[in-house]
Amino acid sequence: MPSDHRPAAGEAPALGDPAVTGVLAQYLANARAPDLPTRVRKEAARTFCNWLGCAVGGSRHEAVSIAIGALEPFSGPKQATVLGRAERLDILNAALVNGISSHVFDFDDTHLKTVIHPAGPVASAALAFAEYRPVSGRDFLHALVLGVETECRIGNAVFPAHYDVGWHITGTAGVFGAAAAIGKLLGLDAQRMAWALGLAATQPVGLREMFGTMTKSFHPGRAAQNGMTAALLAAGGYTSSDRAIEAKRGWATVLSTARNYAEITEGLGERFEIGLNTYKPFACGIVIHPAIDGCVQLRREHALTPEAVERIALRVNPLVLELTGKRTPQTGLEGKFSVFHACAVAIAEGAAGESQFSDAAVANPVIVALRDRVQATAAPEIPPEAVEIEMTLRDGGHVAKSVRHAIGSLERPMTDADLEAKFAGLTDSILSPSGARRLLDLCWRIEELGDVADIARAAAIA
């Protein structure tokens, strides 16, 4: 005769004796925008800019259209923009859909320490919310930083055990990030912020089994929506645990076999996880980024064309062939799992964006012919983030390139100009050149904006 009542009310320690959740909630409630270091604010703008380009770029994907079609009949007032589209939805549904589109190309930002994609859950919630209640650019960036801080620190505390067992950490930790960001925009005190984290903890999203299906991109979107719901309920006084993360039957114990709470509680306000955020230059898994990077560099340095290249020999970490060893990809999606195709498009087009992984690109005879002239050898002494490339040219010449850290890594971050080029490539089929330029300018000037909703409106299609 089991019972799921707990023995007595009032057992949980008061927030006056803060543990992990309490420390975090108090930090979030008390943090002030002017205290953010300049470099942190700068990185937040870069994170936001990269996320926005991904969301607009992904907005035509079938997953986005299906989600809108399925949920629009139940959506509330047309409060918020669906980025890159004409539809408007209530802010909770907009957060979901924008989160889907920002991740659907797998081209969004990565906190490499945890493989969390930080912006999806947080920015998708915060930008939609800013269309409901006006938010200045300064406060918006602050909420974005705090959301990223929250999800990445909680992720740090349980990575890799939590990820290894099968959780898609972007969704499971991301829901805390969204709750923290919206909680901050709502001005929650420490008690209600703790409840918001509790309501987030109880609705994690994302199993890794879903990778390869549309449900993967559902995860950051639903995390955004769940976190916003958590903050809205807590703001209204909906009670939850004060110890949701660290309690015996709380999030970290139930969802992970390992926990390091110091990752959550130490150095708050001193070090910022957003400083560890990275941006993908190429629209595929990062394991083949070094090879693409090297090929793009060789193309530029030697003005290479496909016809000029006789043979390409790669020496790669064994992981590269294990994950992306597809010799004859048949679809664009399969092309993302072929280091051979990726090198061929890098030589032929000097890029590896979404259009280089289209079905058409994979079927292009020039690309196919060049792809078949790429060889790859697994070499355990080559680290995963490196590659050795040797090319034999038709004219008998040889060129070579050794990449230690691919562009987009922490060691070789994308420049602002790189991010602008990526943004342009993602949005050029959706926005006019002047519209894209204007949107990008708003992103870089975000801290000066009195109302961040200007950005959302500029990312809508009439």
Next chain:
Amino acid sequence: MPSDHRPAAGEAPALGDPAVTGVLAQYLANARAPDLPTRVRKEAARTFCNWLGCAVGGSRHEAVSIAIGALEPFSGPKQATVLGRAERLDILNAALVNGISSHVFDFDDTHLKTVIHPAGPVASAALAFAEYRPVSGRDFLHALVLGVETECRIGNAVFPAHYDVGWHITGTAGVFGAAAAIGKLLGLDAQRMAWALGLAATQPVGLREMFGTMTKSFHPGRAAQNGMTAALLAAGGYTSSDRAIEAKRGWATVLSTARNYAEITEGLGERFEIGLNTYKPFACGIVIHPAIDGCVQLRREHALTPEAVERIALRVNPLVLELTGKRTPQTGLEGKFSVFHACAVAIAEGAAGESQFSDAAVANPVIVALRDRVQATAAPEIPPEAVEIEMTLRDGGHVAKSVRHAIGSLERPMTDADLEAKFAGLTDSILSPSGARRLLDLCWRIEELGDVADIARAAAIA
């Protein structure tokens, strides 16, 4: 340099080679209402009736009001009834709020084998949906049965390990139940039903740490909402895993250390878990139900009044004092954790509904005085579902009662008349007597109804 891409598309076995998820999805897609045994349909009506009374009865709780207040600004068209109230919300939000109110008194049904409260996630979703797309009573009961079947079988497969680690199984398994029920009402084929189960699997709800806070009742509500969302997305073609339950990084492996898939796949359509559903006669944890039952029986048999009773001596399983040993409860909620208070109200009022666990009841001098005359002794030889009661009366007499199985157990189920009395007690402060009678009549006649939405409308307040 980790990557969260999976190696290649198309790796998942086709649904043509069904494993656990596939077998379940095919059963759900092919099941036909006329094949349901009569006793199963009867139990489904009882389950529904009990759930509806709980939802109407809980509709004035602060948690319900807060949730409506927080989410109404974002709700869509006024498609569905908030039971027991005047507000209307879109069907997804109505499912959430009705799920909260149905569980907020902890008075809803219990599948004792798993401690799942089956109706909350399933009926909350299905009744709201029926206000959007007309559903006959026959099809509604069928969807309810299939939803309960799905959540309880999945619960059976992972209980108790999954519950013991800290998951609130009503929310984590319940989301599958809601997805199955709404998927059936949407007429999904096996492929889309599998996707609906996949989208459900990836958004489990509920940590046991939340017990004792409003977030506990959020769980069945959010499970209803998530399951409905899953079915709606799958109906639109939003893809998910075909092996969400049994895959290496699927629901059962990630959320439980033990799995028995035969509980899911064997005997589908032959045995029905709803036959194991039970209904609480008393508004508190079932561990003190035997004592209340015995006191109510003695009161009736001997026309006892509080004044007539000198002393009450209980012999109880040690669990009773461990969980409900509160000697001097100060609030109604604390009263639920006091076997002494519970016996006192049972003698004084012959009932232990929500009003017997009010703050006023706990402060009532007659109850307090009688409570202090209750003694309880822990006796390991008494099973948790039993009690031995001896009373010394003021007139020098003695009466005694031995309860082997409390009313509301599988061995001594509540009769239809008991359920009617419970329904009346829950709704009498909210509906007029004639309104409550009419609603109850609709519930008992549910199979004859052409449009189940008639019930929802009859449960609204003008």
